[in-house]
Amino acid sequence: xxxxxxxxxxxxxxxxxxxxxxxxxxxxxxxxxxxxxxxxxxxxxxxxxxxxxxxxxxxxxxxxxxxxxxxxxxxxxxxxxxxxxxxxxxxxxxxxxxxxxxxxxxxxxxxxxxxxxxxxxxxxxxxxxxxxxxxxxxxxxxxxxxxxxxxxxxxxxxxxxxxxxxxxxxxxxxxxxxxxxxxxxxxxxxxxxxxxxxxxxxxxxxxxxxxxxxxxxxxxxxxxxxxxxxxxxxxxxxxxxxxxxxxxxxxxxxxxxxxxxxxxxxxxxxxxxxxxxxxxxxxx
Amino acid sequence: xxxxxxxxxxxxxxxxxxxxxxxxxxxxxxxxxxxxxxxxxxxxxxxxxxxxxxxxxxxxxxxxxxxxxxxxxxxxxxxxxxxxxxxxxxxxxxxxxxxxxxxxxxxxxxxxxxxxxxxxxxxxxxxxxxxxxxxxxxxxxxxxxxxxxxxxxxxxxxxxxxxxxxxxxxxxxxxxxxxxxxxxxxxxxxxxxxxxxxxxxxxxxxxxxxxxxxxxxxxxxxxxxxxxxxxxxxxxxxxxxxxxxxxxxxxxxxxxxxxxxxxxxxxxxxxxxxxxxxxxxxxxxxxxxxxxxxxxxxxxxxxxxxxxxxxxxxxxxxxxxx
Numbered sequence: 167x168x169x170x171x172x173x174x175x176x177x178x179x180x181x182x183x184x185x186x187x188x189x190x191x192x193x194x195x196x197x198x199x200x201x202x203x204x205x206x207x208x209x210x211x212x213x214x215x216x217x218x219x220x221x222x223x224x225x226x227x228x229x230x231x232x233x234x235x236x237x238x239x240x241x242x243x244x245x246x247x248x249x250x251x252x253x254x255x256x257x258x259x260x261x262x263x264x265x266x267x268x269x270x271x272x273x274x275x276x277x278x279x280x281x282x283x284x285x286x287x288x289x290x291x292x293x294x295x296x297x298x299x300x301x302x303x304x305x306x307x308x309x310x311x312x313x314x315x316x317x318x319x320x321x322x323x324x325x326x327x328x329x330x331x332x333x334x335x336x337x338x339x340x341x342x343x344x345x346x347x348x349x350x351x352x353x354x355x356x357x358x359x360x361x362x363x364x365x366x367x368x369x370x371x372x373x374x375x376x377x378x379x380x381x382x383x384x385x386x387x388x389x390x391x392x393x394x395x396x397x398x399x400x401x402x403x404x405x406x407x408x409x410x411x412x413x414x415x416x417x418x419x420x421x422x423x424x425x426x427x428x429x430x431x432x433x434x435x436x437x438x439x440x441x442x443x444x445x446x447x448x449x450x
Numbered sequence: 451x452x453x454x455x456x457x458x459x460x461x462x463x464x465x466x467x468x469x470x471x472x473x474x475x476x477x478x479x480x481x482x483x484x485x486x487x488x489x490x491x492x493x494x495x496x497x498x499x500x501x502x503x504x505x506x507x508x509x510x511x512x513x514x515x516x517x518x519x520x521x522x523x524x525x526x527x528x529x530x531x532x533x534x535x536x537x538x539x540x541x542x543x544x545x546x547x548x549x550x551x552x553x554x555x556x557x558x559x560x561x562x563x564x565x566x567x568x569x570x571x572x573x574x575x576x577x578x579x580x581x582x583x584x585x586x587x588x589x590x591x592x593x594x595x596x597x598x599x600x601x602x603x604x605x606x607x608x609x610x611x612x613x614x615x616x617x618x619x620x621x622x623x624x625x626x627x628x629x630x631x632x633x634x635x636x637x638x639x640x641x642x643x644x645x646x647x648x649x650x651x652x653x654x655x656x657x658x659x660x661x662x663x664x665x666x667x668x669x670x671x672x673x674x675x676x677x678x679x680x681x682x683x684x685x686x687x688x689x690x691x692x693x694x695x696x697x698x699x700x701x702x703x704x705x706x707x708x709x710x711x712x713x714x715x716x717x718x719x720x721x722x723x724x725x726x727x728x729x730x731x732x733x734x735x736x737x738x739x740x741x742x743x744x745x746x747x748x749x750x751x752x753x754x755x756x757x758x759x760x761x762x763x764x765x766x767x768x769x770x771x772x
Contacts, residue, residue, distance in 0.1 A: 172623075176567045176616050183580030346532035348509055349525065350546055350595065360545070364536045445535040446577020 229414040238418040250398040251422070254389065257313065257399070261320030262381045268321060269328025269377065273370075276329065277336035278358065287333070290326050298323040298384035302391050313397070316388035323384030324377035331373010335366020368441060375434040382427050400426075459520065460485045460599050460631035461506055466515030467656075468501055475501045477656035478515065483599070485520075488625055488632045490646030492639060492685065494693045498657030499635040503601045506633065525597035529604040531584035533576040539563065539587050540572030546594035562590040565624065582613035586620070593628065600625075602634045606641070615673060618644055622670060639682040639689065644673045649685060653692050660692060 190198075211231050218230035225233075241247040276282045276290065301319045309315035339362050347361035389401020400423055407416035441447075461483040468476040475498040483489045493499050504510045506517055507526045525546075533542045543559040550558065563569050566586035576584055585605060592600055606614045622645065625632055636642050642649045649663040663685055667677050 172616065172619055173567050176620070179613060179616065180568075180580065180583055183583070184578065342528060342530060342532045343534065345504075345509055345526075345528065346534075349507055350591075351548075361534070364534065367536065444575060446575060447535075 225413075226411065227413055229417055233414045234417045234421070237414040238421060241415075241418060246398055250400055250403055251426075253397055254385065254400040255426075257316055257320065257389075258381060258385050261317045261385065262324055262378060264317065265321045265324035265377055265381060266328055266374065269325040269373070270332065272325065273329035273332030273336075273373075277333045283333075290329055290333070293322070294326040294330060294380075296322075298380065299387045299391075301384075302388065305388075306392065311392050311394060313392075313394060315392050316385065319388050320381045320384045324381035327377040327380055328370075328373045331370045331376065332366060334373070335369030336362055338369060339365040368438070368445070368447070371434070371438050371441060375431065375438065378430060378434060379427075382430070386423060458485055459483065459518070460487070461520075461524075461633060462518040463502075463506070464516045464518075466502075466505065466512045466517060468498065468505060468510070469513040474656040476505075476512075477658045479652075479657060479659055481650060481659060483631050483633050485598075485631050486629050488634065488645055488647045490642035490649045491633060491635045491652060492637065492642045492649055492689065493652035493657065494637065494654050494689060497652040497654040499637075499652060500603050502652075502657065503603050503633065503635055507601055519599055523595050523597040524599045524601060525592035525595040526601040527585075527588050527592050527603065527605045529607050531576065531581075531588040533584060533587055533591075535576055537576075538572060539568070539574050539576060539579070542576065542587060543572075543591045543594050546591050547596075559590075559594065562594045563587070565593065566590045566620065580613075582609050582617060585609065585617065589621070589624070593624065598628075598630060600630045600632045602632060604636055605634075607636070607638070614641070618673065619670060621645065639686045640673050640678055643667075643678045643682045643685065644671050651685065651688060651692070661688060 215230055215232075218225070218228060222228070272286075272290070276286050298319050301322050302315070305315040305318045309318060343361055343365055344357070347357050352360050386401050386404075389399045390405050393402050393405060400419055403419045404416060404423075406412075407419060459482045461481075463479050463481045465478040465480060466476060467474065467478055479498075479502065481489075481491075481502075491499050491502065501510070503526065505512050506519065507524055509526075533539075534545065537545065540556070540559045540563065543562050544555045547555045547558060560569065560572060563572055566589050568583060568586055568590065571579065571583070571587075576587065579587065588605070606617050609617065618641070621632075624630070632645075634642070634645060639649075643665055646665050649665060651660045651663070652658065653660045663681065665681065667675075667681070671678055
């Protein structure tokens with residue numbers, strides 16, 4: 167068989183086996199995502215309004231959507247609200263960034279060094295299950311009623327998940343890729359940098375996402391417990407709304423906390439999806 | 451043909467044994483691959499074929515014996531492409547040439563991809579290609595290592611027959627052009643005959659060289675040609691007997707020593723071939739019978755099973771016990 171016909175046959179097989187997958191248009195993709203969310207929000211609002219109408223609680227204890235959304239809308243126009251969101255987000259980002267750094271270092275060391283693995287592996291998993299609110303008494307003793315106390319707990323909430331994500335990723339590096347890396351001449355640190363770390367990226371991302379969820383929870387707990395003067399925050403708003411029996415204000419703040427959490431989770435999901443698409447781990 | 455002693459050797463195994471706990475995977479295997487030679491390693495499952503390749507590739511250490519590889523580098527291909535999913539096809543090939551400057555690396559990666567008829571696919575991700583194409587990328591990556599010894603562990607086992615046939619042609623062409631020494635592991639007898647200069651038959655548990663079959667058919671061969679089928683049938687018979695004997699020894703009680711290992715017909719050399727190849731067999735039987743050389747008779751411990759069945763059996767048992 168001549169090389170030309172051979173090449174042609176191969177090219178023919180290749181063409182038959184590859185199908186260009188076209189992605190749908192942005193608008194239709196957005197719509198496909200949006201309508202279930204809209205539906206869910208609608209159902210939740212209906213149930214909420216239904217409970218209010220059922221009259222289990224007095225209207226000033228449990229406000230309905232019709233009272234809450236005007237309050238929320240009004241707040242969106244005030245500087246104080248945005249300052250509170252700013253302070254909370256600053257704490258969240260600072261704490262989470264520090265947690266990522268610590269989680270990376272700890273995860274890398276523990277996944278790499280056998281002795282450390284034996285010593286700290288289960289401790290990290292244990293820390294992950296510890297409720298963050300349980301850290302606050304100690305944090306307040308150590309750092310007084312300060313922002314450091316809040317950040318401390320946020321880090322303790324998020325770092326174990328992030329470290330664990332990396333460790334799991336390293337553990338689940340496909341042995342075949344390790345062998346391939348070895349045959350290509352990678353050893354020790356090089357193998358770690360070029361094969362093991364990239365291979366653990368999906369698991370690390372999952373760890374980041376979970377870490378963020380823990381950080382956000384710890385932060386809200388912290389802001390309710392540790393209230394600092396001249397530092398308006400979302401947690402502080404929750405606290406005062408309860409003190410003042412401002413049901414509409416309380417629920418408005420809760421909606422803000424929920425939406426912020428969802429938006430940031432969506433960012434992680436977008437990153438995760440992009441990665442999966444590039445790696446061919448999911449269709450579409 | 452036994453390898454001449456004075457000839458330079460690309461890969462050489464001297465009485466290599468590998469033990470995993472109680473399991474003896476390889477028992478004093480002696481084998482050599484001459485420069486530019488294509489050797490196929492054949493055996494049923496559990497014969498330690500893959501173990502043997504891992505040892506040659508340096509992925510694992512032998513328990514005893516010595517492995518020598520001469521030449522620049524040893525590359526290895528696996529049953530699966532083992533491409534890095536986070537890199538593009540071109541970047542995967544470039545991983546093998548890290549010592550080169552970036553621009554040169556790029557250009558050469560494209561060259562290697564063209565060599566496996568995948569020019570222009572460099573920017574794709576591995577998952578966007580078909581199984582056969584991925585395996586060609588893996589081949590390109592192996593070639594990019596500038597290796598002259600290529601170890602292949604059932605590289606086409608997971609592919610459909612048509613793709614496999616084309617890749618056989620492809621591999622043969624590249625093997626010739628680049629004067630590679632190939633050690634090719636397979637459990638597909640026809641594939642072994644299609645590709646190899648020599649087919650080495652391994653026994654199972656422990657893996658041991660039983661016999662070598664030189665393949666003197668003209669190239670390029672076809673997997674479905676009568677000549678290939680005939681020789682493949684003969685090797686298959688031998689392989690089946692190896693497997694059958696295994697069942698018998700394992701079925702025996704320890705009281706009954708396997709002094710007589712299995713019903714080995716002395717007329718085995720003229721064993722009846724499968725019906726569809728009967729005519730071809732009679733035509734070429736004499737040639738091949740003359741060609742069949744017992745494996746490495748000079749190497750201690752590896753005795754041709756065909757000529758000395760009883761000895762082989764005792765050696766096997768001794769190995770398993772030691």
